Amino acid sequence: xxxxxxxxxxxxxxxxxxxxxxxxxxxxxxxxxxxxxxxxxxxxxxxxxxxxxxxxxxxxxxxxxxxxxxxxxxxxxxxxxxxxxxxxxxxxxxxxxxxxxxxxxxxxxxxxxxxxxxxxxxxxxxxxxxxxxxxxxxxxxxxxxxxxxxxxxxxxxxxxxxxxxxxxxxxxxxxxxxxxxxxxxxxxxxxxxxxxxxxxxxxxxxxxxxxxxxxxxxxxxxxxxxxxxxxxxxxxxxxxxxxxxxxxxxxxxxxxxxxxxxxxxxxxxxxxxxxxxxxxxxxxxxxxxxxxxxxxxxxxxxxxxxxxxxxxxxxxxxxxxxxxxxxxxxxxxxxxxxxxxxxxxxxxxxxxxxxxxxxxxxxxxxxxxxxxxxxxxxxxxxxxxxxxxxxxxxxxxxxxxxxxxxxxxxxxxxxxxxxxxxxxxxxxxxxxxxxxxxxxxxxxxxxxxxxxxxxxxxxxxxxxx
Numbered sequence: 001x002x003x004x005x006x007x008x009x010x011x012x013x014x015x016x017x018x019x020x021x022x023x024x025x026x027x028x029x030x031x032x033x034x035x036x037x038x039x040x041x042x043x044x045x046x047x048x049x050x051x052x053x054x055x056x057x058x059x060x061x062x063x064x065x066x067x068x069x070x071x072x073x074x075x076x077x078x079x080x081x082x083x084x085x086x087x088x089x090x091x092x093x094x095x096x097x098x099x100x101x102x103x104x105x106x107x108x109x110x111x112x113x114x115x116x117x118x119x120x121x122x123x124x125x126x127x128x129x130x131x132x133x134x135x136x137x138x139x140x141x142x143x144x145x146x147x148x149x150x151x152x153x154x155x156x157x158x159x160x161x162x163x164x165x166x167x168x169x170x171x172x173x174x175x176x177x178x179x180x181x182x183x184x185x186x187x188x189x190x191x192x193x194x195x196x197x198x199x200x201x202x203x204x205x206x207x208x209x210x211x212x213x214x215x216x217x218x219x220x221x222x223x224x225x226x227x228x229x230x231x232x233x234x235x236x237x238x239x240x241x242x243x244x245x246x247x248x249x250x251x252x253x254x255x256x257x258x259x260x261x262x263x264x265x266x267x268x269x270x271x272x273x274x275x276x277x278x279x280x281x282x283x284x285x286x287x288x289x290x291x292x293x294x295x296x297x298x299x300x301x302x303x304x305x306x307x308x309x310x311x312x313x314x315x316x317x318x319x320x321x322x323x324x325x326x327x328x329x330x331x332x333x334x335x336x337x338x339x340x341x342x343x344x345x346x347x348x349x350x351x352x353x354x355x356x357x358x359x360x361x362x363x364x365x366x367x368x369x370x371x372x373x374x375x376x377x378x379x380x381x382x383x384x385x386x387x388x389x390x391x392x393x394x395x396x397x398x399x400x401x402x403x404x405x406x407x408x409x410x411x412x413x414x415x416x417x418x419x420x421x422x423x424x425x426x427x428x429x430x431x432x433x434x435x436x437x438x439x440x441x442x443x444x445x446x447x448x449x450x451x452x453x454x455x456x457x458x459x460x461x462x463x464x465x
Contacts, residue, residue: 014034014035014036014037015032015033015034015035015062016032016033016035017030017032018030018031018032018033018059018272018274019031019120019272021061021120021121021124021167022121022123022124022164024164025066026065026066026067027063027064027065027066027178028063028064028066029061029062029063029064029121029167029177029178030061030062030063030064031059031060031061031062031116031118031272031275032059032060032061032062033057033058033059033060034055034057034058034059034060034113035057036055036057053090053091053093053113054090054091055090055091055113058116059116059118060090060113060114060115060116061087061113061114061115061116061117061118061167061177062111062112062113062114063111063112063114063177063178064109064110064111064112065109065110065111065112066109067109067110068094068109068110070182071092071094072182073179073180073181073182074089074092074110074112075092076156076182076183077089077179077182078090078091078092080150080151080154081150083146083147083150084143084146084147084173084175085143085144085145085146085147085148085150085174085175085176086147086150086151086175086176086177086179087114087115087117087167087175087176087177088114088115089112089113089114090113090114090115091112091113092110092111092112092113093110093111093113094109094110094111095109095110095111114177116169117167117168117169117175117177118169118170118271118272118275118278119167119168119169119170119172119265119267119270119271119275119279120167120168120267120270120271120272121163121164121165121166121167121168121270122140122163122164122166122167122168122174122205122209122265123162123163123164123166124267124270125168125265125267125269125270126163126208126209126212127270128269128270129266129269129270130212131209131210131211131212131228132209132210132265132266133229133230134210134228134229134230134231134235134260135260135261135262135263136172136209136262136263136264136265136266137206137209137210137257137260138257138260138261138262138263139172139173139174139262139263139264139265140166140174140206140209140265141206141253141254141257142254142257142258142262143173143174143175144161144166144174144176144202144205145202145250145253145254145257147175147176148161148176148198148199148202148250149250151176151179151198152195152198152250154183155182155183155184155191156179156181156182156183157179157180157181157191157194157195157198158176158179158180158181158198158201159179159180159181159194159198160178160179160180161176161198161201161202161205162201162205163205163208163209165177165178166205168265168267168271170271170275170278170279170280171264171279171280172263172264172265172266172267172279173264173265174265181194192247193247196246196247196248199242199248199249199250199253200242200243200248202250202253203239203242203243203248203253204243206239206253207224207239207243210224210227210228210231211224211227211228213227215243218240218243218244221240223236223240224236224239224240234256235256235257238252238253238255238256239253239256267279269458372400372403372410372412373397373400375410375448375455376397376400376412376414376446376448377397379448379455379456379457380395380396380397380416383395383457393418393419393420393421394418394419395416395417395418396416396417396418396419397414397415397416398414398415398416398417398441399414399415400412400413400414401413401414401415401443402445408449408450409447409448409449409450409458410447410448410449410450410455411445411446411447411448412445412446412448413443413444413445413446413463414443414444414446415441415442415443415444416441416442416443416444417436417439417440417441417442418439418440418442419439421439421440422440423435423440427440431462431464432462432463432464433462442462443462443463444460444461444462444463445460445461445462445463446459446460447459447460447461
């Protein structure tokens, strides 16, 4: 267990704040770079091989509690064996207040140093994608159930399970943070009730992830299979039972999600920009393999840095580079409407076997539409390859009605048609689908993002007229 008492100025000098992940009145969680500096009369850590707190320089997740923390809780958390579903607490520091700190509204508090979980919070992921597909929720459920079961087995109560307290690694692994209660003097029955509330809170979180909204009260709740796609009656019944029973079991959640092929969480859109390049895309093999227990994803290989000349070239607005992949692109899950639909699609282009398509500069209204139509048509064609393999109807761009440039983001409103597709009455009534020239037609707003010259579809949202 590592504790250190130190003054505000020194704490500021040792930490470079990279990204704010989440904050509330109680605490703030940051992604930071730890860069310990030697004192005037002491050799540097590089010279001695010894580092303050026992932490080497590098990136960490830092939670700052605005009040002095319970030392017994911190010590108990540090003594826990590492678990795939829990953020590992590495060190704790207790701050001492100073006059300088008071002037800057910084008071005494506690710093908790965790392993680097750099892709942000589950809350941020849901804000960017609205909801996530069953395959990713299965990964979420298994990881968090494992972490929570480990806490409960050791007598802990988390006490604050929420989307803000789930952090995601660059490999798409979710982990719980900010456990609130150490093993204490609670009676067996009181401990069981508190841990049961943890389990219900986890079920509410999974429901939120699947539907985009927390579950309502039992008498107002829409059945889960009607509120989310690809949900079986058994899965819906299990989560509703966990929400409504007095002593729910984590094992029932684990069992129902064990039958789903799990893939890592896709937090690309919500992750800090400087983290995205280190986030691997889920492989096609993962999507096609049989169900198996969740395991930590292998470490991603860092991409080589681009030369200055190449960076400058890719940043020039007059050279928009569009490349297509010889491998199927990872689209993630999309709540389909006419096979495009509502939700967020995120993927990265793989290796390329075709020459880059050079699109002209959008200098005039006339050639701008031509250029952007090429981009969206190429991306939809990539999507069509996957739809064809599944026997689903394909899409065609019928017309491009609106183009908006926002830096490296492109908003396109287009009419798409699906030859041979027969829409349902609900789609005709609620999804803006109409029949025209014997084909199902829908207006969709696509948001496209460009990263290192590669275009990807970030979202596709039907336009209701």
